[in-house]
Amino acid sequence: MSHNEKLLNDDCHNSRRGFLKKSVAATAIALAPNVIVKAAEDGLDEKAAGYFEKTNIKLTINDIDYSLSIEPRTTLLDLLREQLHLTGSKKGCDYGQCGACTVHVDGKRVLSCLSLAVMQEGKHITTIEGLAKGDDLHPMQQAFIDHDGFQCGYCTPGQIMSAVACVREGHANSPEEVRQYMSGNICRCGAYNNIVDAIIEVKRKGGTI
Amino acid sequence: MITFDYIRPATTKAAIDALKKESSAQFIAGGTNLVDLMKHGITAPQRLIDISRLPLNIIEQKGNMIRIGAMALNSTVAENALIQQQLPLLSQALQAGASPQLRNMATVGGNMMQRTRCAYFYDTTLPCNKREPGSGCSALQGYNRMHAIFGASDQCIAVHPSDMCVALAALDAVVVIADSKGERRLPFIDFHRLPGNSPHVDNNLAKGEMIVGIEVPLNNFVKHYRYTKIRDRQSYAFALVSVAAAIDIKENIISDIRLAMGGVGSQTVATNKS
Known part of the structure; x- marks a missing residue:
C-alpha cells in the first residue's frame, strides 16, 4: 500500500466522524462567499478555498506523491509534522529565525514554518527523511x-x-x-x-x- | 493563525480584480513577513491572493534600463549574471539581507512591502501607532538603539529593514505599479513614506494597486561600489546602519556619485540629488 492509499484509507475509516466532516464541508461550500464560487466558475482562479473549508492539494514529498486535504492556513512544517508524521523537520522558533525547519522545495532550501502548504501545490519537497538511500546515509x-x-x-x-x-x-x-x-x-x-x-x-x- | 480564504489567480489582471473585491484581502508571494505577522496576530486578512506564480519574475535589459519583475526571488536577482555585471551594488545588498533560505522565498515586491522589525510593533501587549493608530509609541521611551535617526515623528520612530531598497534608492530605480486601469511609475525614493501623523501607512501604494516590477537605469557604477552593513553579528541580522555607495571615476576625477543609507528611517535616505 502506498503512503497515499494509506492516508486515503485512514481518512475513510472513522465513518461517523468522516460523515460529519463531509456534511459540514458540503454545507460550507453551499454557504461559501459568492465571490469565491464565482471566481472558480469564471475559471480566473487556478485555486480557490474558502476559509472554513479544506482544500485538496497534490505534491511530492521525498519522491512519494501525496494527495492531501488541508486548511489554507496550514504551514508546510505543520503538514509534514502533524499530518504526515515526518517529524525530522523541527519546529524551533516557528517565526523564520532559527532554520530548524529547513527543507528543499524544487531543489531550493526554504523555511517550511513560513511556507503555506497550499502554496506548494505540484512542487517537489525533500525533507531530512528523504536524504538517505535506504541504510546508506547521505x-x-x-x-x-x-x-x-x-x-x-x-x-x-x-x-x-x-x-x-x-x-x-x-x-x-x-x-x-x-x-x-x-x-x-x-x-x-x-x-x-x-x-x-x-x-x-x-x-x-x-x-x- | 486566524483562518482565511485562499485564491490563486491565473493572471495579473485577475489578481488585481480580486484585490478590489475584498477590502481586507492581501497579496502573498514569499510570505516570509506576512505569515510571520499573521501568526503574531498583527494582521489578519480575510483573503490571501497568491501572486507567487504570476509571470512577473523576468529579469531583462530593455533599452537603457534593466527591468526586474516583482516576483523575482531575492536569491535569483542576486545571482543573475546581468545583475552581477550591470548592477553589482544591488547584488551585494541582496546578499547582505536575511538568510539564504529567506532569500530563496522573498520576492522583490515583497521585500519592498515588508513591515518594520521594531520589536514593539511585534509585541501586541504594548502600544504601537504603526500597528494600532492612536495607541501610542512604546519605542520612544523604550529600547530604541536600532530606531530612526532621520525622518522620525513623535508618533513613530520605526525603520524600514530592507537592504535591497537601499541599493535601489542609490541606483535611481523606478517602481512600476499596476491597477485595473493601467500602469504608473514612481521614483523608488518616493515609494516609502515618512511616519508623520499616519505611521500605519508604510508606502504610497494606493488601494487596489500591485507592484509589478522595478526599472533601474544602466549606469557606470560597476567598478567602484560597496554595500556596507553594520550589525550586531556578521550575518543574518538587521542593520544598525547600512550604506550603499557608488562612484564613477573618469580620468582620475569622480564624475558621478551615489550614497544611500538604510536602517536609519522609514524610507531610505538618498543623497542622489545633492
Whole structure:
C-alpha cells in the first residue's frame, strides 16, 4: 500500500466522524462567499478555498506523491509534522529565525514554518527523511557524524538540509563562506566549528551530492 | 493563525480584480513577513491572493534600463549574471539581507512591502501607532538603539529593514505599479513614506494597486561600489546602519556619485540629488 492509499484509507475509516466532516464541508461550500464560487466558475482562479473549508492539494514529498486535504492556513512544517508524521523537520522558533525547519522545495532550501502548504501545490519537497538511500546515509549526514557536528541534535536536520544546499549552490569554498551561507541555521549548543568542518569535507571530496 | 480564504489567480489582471473585491484581502508571494505577522496576530486578512506564480519574475535589459519583475526571488536577482555585471551594488545588498533560505522565498515586491522589525510593533501587549493608530509609541521611551535617526515623528520612530531598497534608492530605480486601469511609475525614493501623523501607512501604494516590477537605469557604477552593513553579528541580522555607495571615476576625477543609507528611517535616505 502506498503512503497515499494509506492516508486515503485512514481518512475513510472513522465513518461517523468522516460523515460529519463531509456534511459540514458540503454545507460550507453551499454557504461559501459568492465571490469565491464565482471566481472558480469564471475559471480566473487556478485555486480557490474558502476559509472554513479544506482544500485538496497534490505534491511530492521525498519522491512519494501525496494527495492531501488541508486548511489554507496550514504551514508546510505543520503538514509534514502533524499530518504526515515526518517529524525530522523541527519546529524551533516557528517565526523564520532559527532554520530548524529547513527543507528543499524544487531543489531550493526554504523555511517550511513560513511556507503555506497550499502554496506548494505540484512542487517537489525533500525533507531530512528523504536524504538517505535506504541504510546508506547521505554524505552530509555521515560527515556530521564523523565531525561531531551536533550536541543535542535539535537543529541538525535543518543544518544538514541547509548544508547540502550550501554545497550544491557553490557556496562552500572556504570556512568564511560556509559561515556566511549557513548563518540562517542557529545552533544553541554551539557546534558551529564542527558543522563547518563537516561541510568543507563534503565539498573537498567532491562528487554529486 | 486566524483562518482565511485562499485564491490563486491565473493572471495579473485577475489578481488585481480580486484585490478590489475584498477590502481586507492581501497579496502573498514569499510570505516570509506576512505569515510571520499573521501568526503574531498583527494582521489578519480575510483573503490571501497568491501572486507567487504570476509571470512577473523576468529579469531583462530593455533599452537603457534593466527591468526586474516583482516576483523575482531575492536569491535569483542576486545571482543573475546581468545583475552581477550591470548592477553589482544591488547584488551585494541582496546578499547582505536575511538568510539564504529567506532569500530563496522573498520576492522583490515583497521585500519592498515588508513591515518594520521594531520589536514593539511585534509585541501586541504594548502600544504601537504603526500597528494600532492612536495607541501610542512604546519605542520612544523604550529600547530604541536600532530606531530612526532621520525622518522620525513623535508618533513613530520605526525603520524600514530592507537592504535591497537601499541599493535601489542609490541606483535611481523606478517602481512600476499596476491597477485595473493601467500602469504608473514612481521614483523608488518616493515609494516609502515618512511616519508623520499616519505611521500605519508604510508606502504610497494606493488601494487596489500591485507592484509589478522595478526599472533601474544602466549606469557606470560597476567598478567602484560597496554595500556596507553594520550589525550586531556578521550575518543574518538587521542593520544598525547600512550604506550603499557608488562612484564613477573618469580620468582620475569622480564624475558621478551615489550614497544611500538604510536602517536609519522609514524610507531610505538618498543623497542622489545633492
